[in-house]
Amino acid sequence: MGTRRIIGVALALLTAVACLAGIAGCGTGAMSGNGGAPLTVAAMKGPTAIGIAQLMQEQDALADEGKKPAYEFSVMATADELVPRVAAGEFDIACVPANLAAKLYKQTDGAIRVIGINTLGVLYGVSYDGDVRELDDLRGRTVYLTGKGSVPGYTVEYLLAKAGVADDVTLEYVSEPSEALARLNGNRAAVAIVPEPFATASLAKDAGLVRVLDMTKLWDESAAGSDAGGRFVTGVTVAKSSLIDDDPEAVARFTDAWDASVQAALASPSSIAQTLVDFGILGNASIADEAVPRCNIVCILHEDLKQDLSGYLQALYEAEPSSIGGTLPDDGFYYIG
Numbered sequence: 001m002g003t004r005r006i007i008g009v010a011l012a013l014l015t016a017v018a019c020l021a022g023i024a025g026c027g028t029g030a031m032s033g034n035g036g037a038p039l040t041v042a043a044m045k046g047p048t049a050i051g052i053a054q055l056m057q058e059q060d061a062l063a064d065e066g067k068k069p070a071y072e073f074s075v076m077a078t079a080d081e082l083v084p085r086v087a088a089g090e091f092d093i094a095c096v097p098a099n100l101a102a103k104l105y106k107q108t109d110g111a112i113r114v115i116g117i118n119t120l121g122v123l124y125g126v127s128y129d130g131d132v133r134e135l136d137d138l139r140g141r142t143v144y145l146t147g148k149g150s151v152p153g154y155t156v157e158y159l160l161a162k163a164g165v166a167d168d169v170t171l172e173y174v175s176e177p178s179e180a181l182a183r184l185n186g187n188r189a190a191v192a193i194v195p196e197p198f199a200t201a202s203l204a205k206d207a208g209l210v211r212v213l214d215m216t217k218l219w220d221e222s223a224a225g226s227d228a229g230g231r232f233v234t235g236v237t238v239a240k241s242s243l244i245d246d247d248p249e250a251v252a253r254f255t256d257a258w259d260a261s262v263q264a265a266l267a268s269p270s271s272i273a274q275t276l277v278d279f280g281i282l283g284n285a286s287i288a289d290e291a292v293p294r295c296n297i298v299c300i301l302h303e304d305l306k307q308d309l310s311g312y313l314q315a316l317y318e319a320e321p322s323s324i325g326g327t328l329p330d331d332g333f334y335y336i337g
Contacts, residue, residue, distance in 0.1 A: 038072040039243075039250065042086065043095040045077050045280045047122045047196060048235030051297040052095065053272040053279075055261035071254070075279050086112065092243050093254060098233040099151050102313055103325040105333045112238045113335045116255060117305055118262075120296035121232035123152060124199040125213030126181075128188040132212040135163040135222070138191060141170070144180035145193040148173035154319040155232065156193060159215065162222055177202075197282055197291035204287055216296055230311015234296075244335055252337065259299040265292060306334040 038059075043049035052073070059069035076082045079097055086094045087108055093115075096104065101114050131137065138160070147153040153173065160166040174180050180192040181202055191212060194202065203209050219232035237258070244251055265272050273288035282288060300308060316323045 038069050039092040039254065040074065040090070041071050041093045041095075041254075042074045042076065042082055042091040044079060044082055045075055046235075047281070047295040047297065048095040048097070048119045049075060049279065049281060050265060050272070050276065050292060050295050051118050051262040051299065052258060053261065053275045053281075054264040055257055057272065057275055058261075070257075077280075086238070089240065091240075093237060093239045095235055095237050097151060098236050098309060098312060099316055099324045101236045101238050102329045102333065104238065105329050106325040106327070110332055111241055113241050113244055114236045114305065114309065114333060115239045115244070115251060115301070115335045115337070116237045116258070117233055117235070117298055117300035117309060118237050118258075119233075119235035120298055121155075121214075121216030121219060122196045122234050122295055123155070123193055123215040124196065124211055124294070125191045125193050125215070126184070126199055126202060126209050127191045127212045128184065128208050128210070129191075130210045130212060132191055135159060135165055135213075135218060139165055139168040142172055142187055142190040143169055143193060144172050144174055144183045144190060146174055146177055146180065151234075151316065151323060152193075152195070154316055154323050155219075156215070158315055158319045159218060159222060196295045197276075197287065200287050200291040200294060201283055204284075230314065231308040233309050233312040236309060239335070248337070251335075255299065255301055255337075259301075262297050262299045265297060269293065302336050306331075306336060309334070 041052070043052060055071065056073050059071050059073065062069045074091070076085075079100060082094065082096065083100055083104065085091065086096060087104055089108075089111065094112075095118050098117075101112070104112050105114075125132065125143075132141070143156070145152060145156055147156075157166065157171070160169055172183065174183060177192075177194040177198045180194055184190055184192045193213070193215065199211065203211060216232045239251055239254075269288040269292035270285070272292070273282065273285035276282040276288060277285050282291065310328075313324050313328060317328055321327070
């Protein structure tokens, strides 16, 4: 705020009070809606947090320099830990699984809205048999995977059904990706469908394993993608509706910073490798260059957000309505900006 003469004691006092109320936000431009406090951002220990890793590093650097960061990050281990706290309104912004965002919108009566897609598909098939190249090659085979009764399972089942091979594939659900690989060791003709960055880490440890299926690519090429009109979406970023309504500029500043963070991570995955190790997303920094690009981190906003996400939610709804809360969210769910 520039200095200027104020004629009148009352006006001077009012101006001073106004300045003190806003001074905390003058330094960063990103703080708003919290009385000048940093915006609170939550994520999980997984691919959906990779796109904001560079931004987290920048905020840590500000803190180290004795400056107030614009954002305060919390990273949790599971969706079960994160989602109730988002529903309770603890965070201004959060990175959550796509289907759970739809559930949260319904559960909170619209108190949160989606502002962008942060991660596309992260599922890949791995096998000891490199002849598997498309869904039709799964006929007569066993597929080990996680996510029974959740998005990974629904997505794979939907793709198999659309490809017309569902009746010819044996799906065996396991609790952890590591268990899927253990089963694969006993059935070398089978396929395990696992997420990144676990897939890349597994290939690095076992030279006999090969990557045989890119489920995101198969989604885009299949009838599933074309019929639904959307892309394979793993994670989205939501914000409090009150923040969007009261301070859309703060939301825009965040999405700009998030997009820059995504681009920086893709340009130099090794630059965020240690942060990913520190948060338990990667077990080994050396695989960052290969794993990060395969995690399909993105910053998809505006009309593209609505088109891509609504199509994917439609596909999930067709597969299992309860996966998104029983009904498709209305247009208010999508913040176009």
